[in-house]
Amino acid sequence: MENEQTVELIPCPFCGSKVELSASDGGWCILCAKCGCRMENTDKGTLLDLWNDRYSLMDSIQDTPTLVYFLERLKKRLEQTTKTACELEALTTILLRRIAGKETY
Numbered sequence: 001m002e003n004e005q006t007v008e009l010i011p012c013p014f015c016g017s018k019v020e021l022s023a024s025d026g027g028w029c030i031l032c033a034k035c036g037c038r039m040e041n042t043d044k045g046t047l048l049d050l051w052n053d054r055y056s057l058m059d060s061i062q063d064t065p066t067l068v069y070f071l072e073r074l075k076k077r078l079e080q081t082t083k084t085a086c087e088l089e090a091l092t093t094i095l096l097r098r099i100a101g102k103e104t105y
Contacts, residue, residue, distance in 0.1 A: 007048050012037050021048070 027042035041047035
């Protein structure tokens with residue numbers, strides 16, 4: 001763990017505001033006063049490491065072929081899901097019209 005005296009906390013992951021470290025019941029807490037995001041741990045050093053390390057993981061995978069591969073798969077899956085949803089909506093409309101007697105077989 002880094003020297004706690006020199007650790008600068010990275011901003012809130014949700015709103016980007018500055019966060020504060022404080023003692024809490026039985027441990028330590030990092031809190032964003034703007035949106036309420038918080039992280040707690042009984043060990044101050046562990047808490048600081050956990051809070052600041054969440055970005056280093058994302059930084060390390062941002063441009064990797066693995067991430068690109070999974071994003072492409074996700075995109076295809078979403079496109080398929082959207083197509084399926086549109087087809088389902090069209091079939092539902094046809095069935096409802098048939099049930100209402102507005103369309104013949």
